[in-house]
Amino acid sequence: MERSTRKSRMTLINFVLLVLSLVGCTGKGEDVNHYYLSFIGESETWKVSEYTMTLTPEMQKLGEGTLMMKGQSDYPSDWFHMQVFALVNGEEQVLQTKSVSAPDNNDISQMTIGAVEGERSLSIDEMNRLYITVEWNDMETGENMKETIALLDQPIRFEQMSEDQ
Structure with a gap:
């Protein structure tokens, strides 16, 4: 249990260190928030680096980053499937999917990971969890494998700064 707690703390610390919130101002005196978030995470077999979210009032861009198998420089498989999920107000949303299927191993x-871009539908203030599921075929054993990589395990909290700070 201590390892899991330490891993969660490290994920949160790394997330906090990588969060950059840009606050702009429109010509009408309204505050406009632009967010650039970068996430990392690990499971037993996989490591994710630099999964990003860029959110403006009009658009969102999700993805980029790399998914690496720990301790492997070459790992043949005839199929692979990855999905990125967000838990927003208790509802699970699929943000991104990637699949590879090839008999050539x-x-x-x-x-x-690739990226998806479109009209903004995510609300950072309402997101409680972000994670990736990875499924693949272990060619040696013939077993289908599945792991979950936590990128965010708790809600994001932003504090307003006063003009004096």
């Missing part, structure tokens, strides 16, 4: 040891 593709190397899945390191993969770029």
Whole structure:
């Protein structure tokens, strides 16, 4: 249990260190928030680096980053599936999906996550959890494997700064 708590703390600390919130102002005196968030996380087999969210009032861009298999420089598999989920107000939302299927045994040891971009639908203030599920075929054992990588385990809290700070 201590390892899990320490891992959660490290995920949160790394998240906090990587969060950058940009606050702008429109010509009408309204505050406009732009967010750039970068997440990292690990599971037993996988490591995610630099999964990003860029959120403006009009758009969102999610993804980028790399998914790496720990301790492997070459890992053939005939299929791989990844999904990114957000838990927003208690409802699970699929943010991104990537699948690879090839009978030629593709190397899945390191993969770029790719990005999705579109009209903004996410509310950072209402997001409680962000995680990735990874599924793949272990060619040696013939077993289908599945792991979850936590990128965010608790709500994001932003504090307003006074003009004196």
